[in-house]
Amino acid sequence: MAVQTVASTTHSVDLGPAAALSCRECGHRVPLGPVFACEECFGPLEIAYDFSGYDTEELRRRIEAGPASIWRYAPLLPVPADVAGKPNLNPGWTKLVKADNLARELGVTGGLYIKDDSGNPTHSFKDRVVAQALEAARAFGFTTLSCSSTGNLAGAVGAAAARAGFRSCVFIPHDLEQGKVVMAAIYGGELVGIEGNYDDVNRFCSELIGDPAGEGWGFVNVNLRPYYAEGSKTLAYEICEQLGWQLPDQIVVPIASGSQLTKIDKGLRELVELGLVEDRPYKIFGAQAEGCSPVSTAFKAGHDVVRPQKPNTIAKSLAIGNPADGPYVLDIARRTGGAVEDVTDEQVVDAIKLLARTEGVFAETAGGVTVGVTRKLIENGVLDPAKTTVVLNTGDGLKTLDAVAGTGLTATIRPTLDSFREAGLA
């Protein structure tokens, strides 16, 4: 994979408290720029912040008085201070649903919550990460927003680019379902089908970044990845603020690349360091589908490395067979006393129905994975039902209707009271 130099970043950029990029492996620091891999060791770059000078209570008041979106946390994100006034989708500040009915069914007594990210503008958590990448793209002078995607991300990038006045060019496998294609195409950007699978699409995007044809292009999940990834911290911030500035005891997070889970951990630790929440132990649990469970498999085997798998599951938004952040996820699950678990596709469907029936939340398959894993972890005695537990739903059931296509009418009758009675409905 081509590694860009930082030549284009000699001008200074205003991304708020973001001070530099720092290698997660060797600690090497470089100026903020559209780069994602360390020039020394090829490790992943992430944002290093300067949070010095923040007064805890003033920061808390500022957040609480902020907008009903992720921008209430602008002082903690790689974005300029005036971000809320720029054209963007203003995602986040989604509902933390107190799931008392589900808690009863699962035997949770310590408080069970669903963080429901289907309430975002394009109905998945991807709006959070794309919003960060958009600000980085603005800062670096890019005029085209791009990505490789199989669904949620394509819609999030297309919509964000439309609102912000960027050109967009999104790459997807050419044979995606019609519904996903429509969702990605409706925002009017370029939507290019690649003859090949998702791996082929990714490989092509990496080539394009190194080519003059890709100049001026911000690939949200490639050359803007360090910024993009930070968007997931906002899930941690919101959960804690919505719990009354408290850490949850346990949190169940889906694993695709693993980035979201690592950033949620980062966000929780930042809140502790900033004094916004009281420090106390918390456990992070990772959730996968059995048909794509490389991290869960490694966790159970006690391995530090993650062996790639060929995905075969209905949970397509989590179907990354070679998750880049897998090793970090293993580390976090072990360090916090959590675990990584997986469920079958049948259990995913059951969990989608369970959540809908008990709480009126229609989750996409990824939400079925987290709810299913939560149930399994309770049954196995791994997750403590007496503790406060937050389960993430990162997407919307309307986008994965096929997974529950068997759901239907309970009866068909003629429009008469007799027919109604005959059907045993009275």
Add this chain to the structure above:
Amino acid sequence: MAVQTVASTTHSVDLGPAAALSCRECGHRVPLGPVFACEECFGPLEIAYDFSGYDTEELRRRIEAGPASIWRYAPLLPVPADVAGKPNLNPGWTKLVKADNLARELGVTGGLYIKDDSGNPTHSFKDRVVAQALEAARAFGFTTLSCSSTGNLAGAVGAAAARAGFRSCVFIPHDLEQGKVVMAAIYGGELVGIEGNYDDVNRFCSELIGDPAGEGWGFVNVNLRPYYAEGSKTLAYEICEQLGWQLPDQIVVPIASGSQLTKIDKGLRELVELGLVEDRPYKIFGAQAEGCSPVSTAFKAGHDVVRPQKPNTIAKSLAIGNPADGPYVLDIARRTGGAVEDVTDEQVVDAIKLLARTEGVFAETAGGVTVGVTRKLIENGVLDPAKTTVVLNTGDGLKTLDAVAGTGLTATIRPTLDSFREAGLA
């Protein structure tokens, strides 16, 4: 249609400031109860409030400090004061999108806003009205929530009942599209297909209400309709608060039964009467699809009565050929200096694409109707582009994908830079 007596309402109910039901035609008052038609003249009953004793500035502070949902307006709705603590979907407080890109395309200089109700829990404005009906159902001791529906309402009722712990039984035409059936069925309630069209479903529900089999059933859009309808007032409240406690100059509202438009007018007038906004003229515009335009046709002909039509349009959520509140809509459009206009299905699709391309908002067909009508009204010189204008999007494009099914890939290429260049994408 059977008219229920008020026998079941001799016990007192706590629905906050709701004082009685009052006939919109003859003014006859009856106690709060599950009735919808006047026993004197068969006119529609609506809620009469007691807002006496409210101090304007105290009320404003209370609202602003309230939850990020319709329940911030609990003092102005037929619900108990502690409604936010009861299990419900907490809808509302959706985004008012400043649509600067769309404004440029349409030539609007006075400020253009999209009130985007796709952000509601089940992604349509129906969550607002169902939430009111749910509180009425609780107050009257109903244990089953029901409705006739062809789509959005079925999902909203199913989800609300699930969260609140009610049984639900929803009636739909038996031959609806699979996607809509899944959405309505996923929440686990009874979903009954009726062999017939939507009119047959409605007729059957009216019969069921008068039958012992329907005892204990709250039909949100029939015997709970006076409460249900009030939910649309919250659109008016939110728009004004989000504009900084100001009335918009112009507002474009879709017309199905016409109830929403009449309640938005009611909400605006209440805010003026309560002193929460300064009184000044505002114009309300109604929007229909040409294939179901009974109110628009009557408006243009100068008629006071609305002649029923047989609907034939892709805007199915607006396809009510005999709109109950049509005459009231005509009255409001004329009184405020507004108008009622319609657009073709082709214009609806164009408007959906226009809104998505300019603002990253993917509207359902009803949103295409309002945006399309706004464009037409500007072109015809009826809507003043120099005035502040709010356009409603009441649903989600994910629910009406078929309408824009022609949208797709802009190119298909092999995963190589050469192929990329050949396609003219570089």
